Amino acid sequence: MATLKSQIPNPKSQTPTATETAVEPTQEIRHRLAVAFGAALLVAGVLLVTVILPAEYAVDPLGTGARLGLLQLGETGKQVAALEAGKGSAPTGVPILAPQEKSFTQETVTFQVKPKEGLEYKYRLHKGEALLYSWSASAPMNTEFHAEPDGAPRGYAQSYEKKDGMTGASGTLTAPFSGIHGWYWQNTTGQDQTVTLTSAGYYNLAHEFRSDQPVKNKNFK
Numbered sequence: 001m002a003t004l005k006s007q008i009p010n011p012k013s014q015t016p017t018a019t020e021t022a023v024e025p026t027q028e029i030r031h032r033l034a035v036a037f038g039a040a041l042l043v044a045g046v047l048l049v050t051v052i053l054p055a056e057y058a059v060d061p062l063g064t065g066a067r068l069g070l071l072q073l074g075e076t077g078k079q080v081a082a083l084e085a086g087k088g089s090a091p092t093g094v095p096i097l098a099p100q101e102k103s104f105t106q107e108t109v110t111f112q113v114k115p116k117e118g119l120e121y122k123y124r125l126h127k128g129e130a131l132l133y134s135w136s137a138s139a140p141m142n143t144e145f146h147a148e149p150d151g152a153p154r155g156y157a158q159s160y161e162k163k164d165g166m167t168g169a170s171g172t173l174t175a176p177f178s179g180i181h182g183w184y185w186q187n188t189t190g191q192d193q194t195v196t197l198t199s200a201g202y203y204n205l206a207h208e209f210r211s212d213q214p215v216k217n218k219n220f221k
Helices: 003-007 019-059 064-068 071-086
Strands: 105-113 118-125 128-149 158-174 181-188 193-201 205-210 216-219
Touching: 019 216, 105 118, 105 181, 118 128, 181 193, 181 205
Parallel strands: none
Antiparallel strands: 105 193, 118 181, 118 205, 128 158, 128 181, 128 193, 205 216
């Protein structure tokens, strides 16, 4: 009987349990998810290199962006971003738009400058106000474009530009402080010469200085 019982198979040992039955489907699902995730990463990487980098950042390591016409989009995007980052203020921090309650003033004036004589002509400007100017001389002049800040010690001046032998100049000044801003011209020749100045801005007062002469003030309405 002992021998016969040992040869009878045990049905419990040959029937898989519920846990064993669930392991194989779970492993298969995990494997499929891993494959799908890896494929998704691969596709994302390919799109990043071939499409997104050229179109968004103008980076084209494989040259596909140029062939697909996407590289120009990236270059344009970079240019637009640079323009957007720079708007709002000028490099000096002065606002680009400075509304004024009054209309601007303009004038053209000609000065006679005697031999070896010096002449100064300055406009009163508040900080941030702009001055457009153009001047010409009938002979080379020693010149200095400078300003005297309000409240500065007597005789103090801040120089913007100093040159010799100039016959003219044009440009725009944005006043870095409130005060009087303008030019000094010196006639180095032995004959009378002329200086003609054309300007426009929001000034309302100008001053003319000559040696041994009273200051001439000009008011603009």
